[in-house]
Amino acid sequence: MNPVPDLSQRTRRYWMIDGLPELLIGSIFLFTGSVQLILLSAPANIADWTNLLLPLALIPLILLGRTILHALKIRITYPRTGYVAYRQPPRWQRALGGLVGIGVGIALANLTFNVQLAEAWMPVLMGATLAAGLGYLGAYLGMRRFYALAAFVTALGIFMHWTPVNGFLGASLVIATAGAWMLISGSVTLYRYLQHTSIEVS
Numbered sequence: 001m002n003p004v005p006d007l008s009q010r011t012r013r014y015w016m017i018d019g020l021p022e023l024l025i026g027s028i029f030l031f032t033g034s035v036q037l038i039l040l041s042a043p044a045n046i047a048d049w050t051n052l053l054l055p056l057a058l059i060p061l062i063l064l065g066r067t068i069l070h071a072l073k074i075r076i077t078y079p080r081t082g083y084v085a086y087r088q089p090p091r092w093q094r095a096l097g098g099l100v101g102i103g104v105g106i107a108l109a110n111l112t113f114n115v116q117l118a119e120a121w122m123p124v125l126m127g128a129t130l131a132a133g134l135g136y137l138g139a140y141l142g143m144r145r146f147y148a149l150a151a152f153v154t155a156l157g158i159f160m161h162w163t164p165v166n167g168f169l170g171a172s173l174v175i176a177t178a179g180a181w182m183l184i185s186g187s188v189t190l191y192r193y194l195q196h197t198s199i200e201v202s
Contacts, residue, residue, distance in 0.1 A: 005029075013141050014081075015084075018073070019185070019188070019190035019191045022188065024068075024069050025182055026178075026179045026181070027179065030176055034176060036175065040172070068189070070102070080199055086132030121161065121167070121168060122170065123171045124157045125157070126157055126175060127154045127156055127160075128157065130174065131151045134146045134149050145185060149178065153178050157170070157171075160173065192202050
């Protein structure tokens with residue numbers, strides 16, 4: 001007997017059908033990792049303040065990215081495979097998610113003040129944090145490639161921990177590598193989507 005398909009998961013996966021959300025998330029990861037890499041050569045006082053402000057600076061970047069993503073879907077996706085309206089979460093849930101994200105970002109940034117602890121465990125902590133988010137996304141969407149990326153960033157964080165690489169450098173490389181992976185995955189998905197779909201002319 002064949003298992004009953006999860007229609008809610010299938011509906012949620014439609015949002016990822018064109019690869020555009022992966023390109024957005026990957027761009028944010030790559031931007032964050034690149035900024036962290038640049039800060040490694042910046043004066044300590046500038047790097048500390050930037051690390052504290054970076055989580056707050058990401059909020060307008062994410063909002064702008066969502067606006068651009070919606071515009072691209074109107075131009076690319078909806079004319080090809082149709083529009084699906086998703087029920088939006090309540091405002092309190094979105095606000096709570098934003099506060100949790102900011103809290104995690106500030107906590108990770110504050111870890112930089114404990115140099116010894118950061119040097120040893122920052123790559124592992126960053127890999128585990130990203131893996132948790134990616135694993136949840138994979139379960140929510142039912143998409144195995146997010147499980148693969150979660151396992152990879154976990155292994156990469158552990159690998160960086162056991163190498164002589166600076167802990168901050170290792171954590172930045174974990175973030176940037178996750179972003180690069182998602183950019184490649186999103187680009188391949190978008191290419192395949194454009195190859196197998198066409199704009200419907202009414």
